[in-house]
């Protein structure tokens with residue numbers, strides 16, 4: 001089972017920063033998840049929200065700042081570890097770390113609330129670092145997945161689903177994902193049960209589940225035989241899996 005360090009080792013370090021990614025790697029975790037947006041000057045930047053305020057000491061939208069401006073913001077949480085590794089990283093910085101450490105990376109394209117024209121730029125970077133076999137690109141925006149697929153069909157893609165509204169019109173999430181032609185369904189844990197996991201596997205779809213932080217939920221996902229989980233505490237998941 002894959003254990004993705006969700007936004008890095010984000011339970012103990014500032015999420016989506018080089019520090020949280022390095023700490024996950026130091027723990028021996030082999031898969032990492034991160035979120036991508038675009039800055040005003042068209043740099044791919046790694047941050048979860050459209051707005052910087054929850055995680056950094058500033059206000060406003062990521063898309064309205066240049067990267068030089070974005071990297072000057074100090075992180076809001078875990079102030080005790082606040083250093084140069086705790087700024088908003090560029091995707092390229094992270095890809096270089098991923099390459100050096102042979103990590104599997106899930107890049108979530110955050111294009112569902114704000115439209116960014118980022119697909120070609122993300123693929124160019126992946127191709128530059130020869131990471132085609134090491135990445136899974138996902139999005140809640142399934143149109144964005146189709147754009148990626150048309151640009152590069154050799155990479156693996158995951159369709160993210162949060163609620164049943166995300167696959168409205170289909171009898172279940174598996175039928176919807178088959179129609180999209182993706183490698184995996186990346187599900188909110190509330191959508192997961194043994195029936196849907198078995199159904200997905202019969203259709204050759206992998207099932208990755210977010211965000212699995214609670215030990216009871218961790219055990220239940222293991223019982224359902226999901227293919228991977230996203231956790232802010234990847235080391236705890238590894239302990240429970242006994243690997």
Ligand code: G3P
Pocket residue numbers: 006033035048108138160186210211230
């Ligand atoms: O990709 C899994 C998970 O990260 C999706 O939800 O809100 O944490 O980006 P969110």
Ligand code: CA
Pocket residue numbers: 033034035108
């Ligand atoms: Ca994410």
